[in-house]
Amino acid sequence: MNKFFITTPIYYINDIPHIGHTCTTVAADVVARLHRAKGEEVFFLTGTDEHGQKVAETAQKEGLEVKAYCDKISPRFEEAWKKLDISFDFFIRTTDPRHEKVVAEVLQKIYDKGDVYKAKYEGLYCVGCEKFLTESELVDNHCGLHPPEKTVFKSEENWFFKLSKYVPEIIKLIENDKTNYIYPIGKKLEILAKLKSGVKDVSISRENVEWGIPTPWDKSQTVYVWFDALINYYSATQFVEGKKDFWPADLHLLGKEILWFHTVIWQAMLLSAEISLPKKTYTHSFYMIDGQKMSKSLGNVISPQQLVDLFGVEESKYLIVRSFPSENDSDVGINRFKEKYNADLANNLGNLVSRVAKLAEGQKTEEEKIEFDNEFEELINNLKLDEAFELVFNKYVDASNLKLNQTSPWKLEKENPERIAVLNECIKNIRKAAFHLQILMPKVAEKIENCFKNEVKPLSESLFPRIK
Ligand code: MSP
Numbered sequence: 001m002n003k004f005f006i007t008t009p010i011y012y013i014n015d016i017p018h019i020g021h022t023c024t025t026v027a028a029d030v031v032a033r034l035h036r037a038k039g040e041e042v043f044f045l046t047g048t049d050e051h052g053q054k055v056a057e058t059a060q061k062e063g064l065e066v067k068a069y070c071d072k073i074s075p076r077f078e079e080a081w082k083k084l085d086i087s088f089d090f091f092i093r094t095t096d097p098r099h100e101k102v103v104a105e106v107l108q109k110i111y112d113k114g115d116v117y118k119a120k121y122e123g124l125y126c127v128g129c130e131k132f133l134t135e136s137e138l139v140d141n142h143c144g145l146h147p148p149e150k151t152v153f154k155s156e157e158n159w160f161f162k163l164s165k166y167v168p169e170i171i172k173l174i175e176n177d178k179t180n181y182i183y184p185i186g187k188k189l190e191i192l193a194k195l196k197s198g199v200k201d202v203s204i205s206r207e208n209v210e211w212g213i214p215t216p217w218d219k220s221q222t223v224y225v226w227f228d229a230l231i232n233y234y235s236a237t238q239f240v241e242g243k244k245d246f247w248p249a250d251l252h253l254l255g256k257e258i259l260w261f262h263t264v265i266w267q268a269m270l271l272s273a274e275i276s277l278p279k280k281t282y283t284h285s286f287y288m289i290d291g292q293k294m295s296k297s298l299g300n301v302i303s304p305q306q307l308v309d310l311f312g313v314e315e316s317k318y319l320i321v322r323s324f325p326s327e328n329d330s331d332v333g334i335n336r337f338k339e340k341y342n343a344d345l346a347n348n349l350g351n352l353v354s355r356v357a358k359l360a361e362g363q364k365t366e367e368e369k370i371e372f373d374n375e376f377e378e379l380i381n382n383l384k385l386d387e388a389f390e391l392v393f394n395k396y397v398d399a400s401n402l403k404l405n406q407t408s409p410w411k412l413e414k415e416n417p418e419r420i421a422v423l424n425e426c427i428k429n430i431r432k433a434a435f436h437l438q439i440l441m442p443k444v445a446e447k448i449e450n451c452f453k454n455e456v457k458p459l460s461e462s463l464f465p466r467i468k
Pocket residue numbers: 008009010011012013019020021023024049229230231232253254255256257258285286287288294325
């Protein structure tokens with residue numbers, strides 16, 4: 001059986017889940033479900049990133065011991081994904097001793113290879129990003145992604161990883177395009193340009209951050225949180241039972257702010273430790289809320305729970321996917337979600353299903369083998385999620401509505417063959433729509449299928465009540 005291993009970033013637990021985290025997780029869920037539906041054996045991994053200065057500081061502010069804080073917040077992510085019916089197979093926490101052990105092993109390999117040296121480093125560090133900032137990342141002398149107070153000056157003696165040593169090899173990998181590992185193409189060009197403009201080595205340990213995994217060869221320092229976090233993708237395959245064969249990962253999903261870590265640093269670490277490289281990374285853009293960056297200080301953060309309360313579980317996932325920030329940032333907001341819900345789900349799909357089910361009540365239907373549309377599959381595999389479901393709506397839902405409106409079968413007698421034929425055609429299309437929707441809205445898809453299986457039964461209640 002073909003194996004497919006897909007991951008989301010592991011989320012920092014200084015925050016509670018918002019729709020930014022949710023869009024990556026839902027995207028991974030849709031891709032995972034497609035691969036399962038195609039009969040593949042899937043390993044879908046997500047989890048939380050729990051070490052480092054940022055988490056330690058947040059715990060301190062809350063007056064909690066750090067591990068106790070992690071134990072309190074990490075389940076909120078797991079529960080949020082369960083509430084959304086996300087089909088993850090394992091939820092990893094970087095404070096899991098089994099993960100910590102693999103981190104120590106991988107780092108030791110890198111050290112034994114001679115790829116680590118001690119040096120002094122000074123510079124501006126963003127606690128929000130958990131990284132030293134480069135000149136080009138500075139806006140008014142602080143990180144452009146986080147509030148100014150998150151940028152601090154640091155002068156430390158750290159262990160460094162010879163990232164620069166692996167740059168020629170990584171450039172070659174990208175240029176030969178054998179691994180095809182950076183998607184979409186724009187990101188690949190961005191990384192290539194950055195690699196060619198000169199790359200410095202990176203520190204791999206922290207002198208003054210206690211909350212981390214001790215550096216195996218120097219217990220006075222802790223492993224830099226990003227080195228610890230990236231290894232989660234590999235460590236899970238090593239300690240979760242029966243998952244060893246899933247490495248290398250088929251697809252890492254991530255947001256654009258962590259592209260460098262996932263397409264350069266991670267590859268260099270693996271090359272150094274002589275572990276095979278992941279096959280593909282897909283990088284998406286960001287959600288903006290009504291034209292603004294989503295941030296706690298602006299108070300405009302939307303949580304998945306808020307969407308679920310308003311629209312329901314599967315409906316929320318639909319809205320997320322239809323506004324998925326693929327190549328460009330995507331502007332969303334509660335009002336826009338409402339409009340989309342009413343237009344697509346209540347007025348279009350919901351209305352069609354209830355009309356056809358009522359008109360064709362009692363009509364016998366045939367069993368037909370439905371397969372995924374090729375174009376749909378390709379769009380999903382390229383993470384063009386919005387376009388993929390737009391295609392389903394155009395091809396099956398809109399086409400049926402058009403047919404109904406053009407032929408007005410309700411004006412014909414129940415037994416009229418023309419009426420039966422039109423309704424049969426609509427039923428076939430609706431069942432095809434439901435078949436494709438199973439990877440996004442499995443319960444809705446099942447309800448629709450039940451309504452048309454063997455004999456048409458009208459719906460007992462509307463699929464998607466209109467929302468004011
Ligand atoms: N812990 C690191 C990742 C380590 S992976 C080895 C991290 N965590 S995070 O909590 O900040 O989550 C970052 C991810 O959340 C992004 O890569 C993206 O997937 C998602 N998003 C966070 N904000 C987002 C938006 N506003 N819009 C879309 N997705 C965004 O970085």
